[in-house]
Amino acid sequence: SAVISQKPSRDICQRGTSLTIQCQVDSQVTMMFWYRQQPGQSLTLIATANQGSEATYESGFVIDKFPISRPNLTFSTLTVSNMSPEDSSIYLCSARAGPYEQYFGPGTRLTVT
């Protein structure tokens, strides 16, 4: 298994600003993922972040809006850029620590005003 922490746990941000979310895993993992969960909806994968290579983004998500860093096997960041109220959501970091199962951080609740 893996224990994942995220910072900040929540934030309220002004429109047009950017927020960087940090994700720390207590063990080395190959694959890390970033998700968004909008109110009342399921989890949507934003991108897969592998160490040593650029993140792979899902359809509808672009690097300019959601730049991701993965400097080592235990850490990743997601930046939500030029925020608008539509970006208000819970952002979740995840890591794969077994053949299939993923472990999730507690999430970052973002409100954009």
Next chain:
Amino acid sequence: DQQVKQNSPSLSVQEGRISILNCDYTNSMFDYFLWYKKYPAEGPTFLISISSIKDKNEDGRFTVFLNKSAKHLSLHIVPSQPGDSAVYFCAPSQRRFGAGTRLTVKP
């Protein structure tokens, strides 16, 4: 994208009884299926998985059944406990999560 469907947004059962959560999928290429449980203000927690080559996997009170011909899987919780009250997600891959079913177990 409707590759994974959990058609029941909520389910309420009495403590001690069986809870059955359902999930339907359309892509027969999925080779494994996972269930996650999520409490409010927490991230999802991995619960149980099943490979597409099996039709049943059991772990304590939790059993997942897979019917490949019907493209249907179900999670059974027996006996249900109040601490099982949470949202349950079916996920055949990291890209596909169902909408979730909110289970409430009443004491």
